[in-house]
Amino acid sequence: MPPRFQEPYCSAGCPVEAALGLIGGKWKGILLYHLMSGTLRFNEIRKRVPGVTQRMLTTQLRELEADGLILRVVYPQVPPRVEYSLSDRGRTLQPVIMALKAWGERHATQREPQAA
């Protein structure tokens, strides 16, 4: 059976997709957004993002970290203290997140196609 490889969504150079691939995760957008305002601890993020489960929060934060978008600093204390903040690279996303936010505020807090 031939291995049949999975080619990327767009052949080469789909910057839009590349960007969405990084911030398009279920919670990444808001996580990034909240971190725009500054460093946050794990549970602080949880409070700001009601609905996210512990597992998903961890997962998404780790992915953002792996993509070099956020920094994760662990303070070897007990009880533990872990702080999340934007990396330099993550900060470059600010215009994007803000564009997303601005659009959402004006055009789509809810889903209402053409409405009345």
Next chain:
Amino acid sequence: MPPRFQEPYCSAGCPVEAALGLIGGKWKGILLYHLMSGTLRFNEIRKRVPGVTQRMLTTQLRELEADGLILRVVYPQVPPRVEYSLSDRGRTLQPVIMALKAWGERHATQREPQAA
């Protein structure tokens, strides 16, 4: 087609999520992007987005249409001719898509954390 209504991830007013919910679909970003340059027929889009299956293309286009972001015009001919274009609402997304594109071009064609 499932009734795709994503209840808001964040309790109230998460414009970032709202926006991502609309354009965050697997192909929506590029679809929107390609339609920015003008009206396209079904197969024209297919050619521009290699890798997308017919089913996914239809699905995503229909969702974008349901969300009022694109227009779908069917010409009652044989063979059929269906043209897709941005709606007024969809056009308001231009800054967002362009921000995504600009960021992707400069910072993330690939996935490379912090590298060496």
Next chain:
DNA sequence: CGGTATCCACGCGGATACTG
């Protein structure tokens, strides 16, 4: 406090076949 580990449901999305 800030996680892991495990289990599992669901729906996204690919492949394929058929149609007006």
Next chain:
DNA sequence: CAGTATCCGCGTGGATACCG
């Protein structure tokens, strides 16, 4: 040409329990 219809694998993400 531009779709539907069907089948199904697989990853995503929720719930829960436990750990350093």
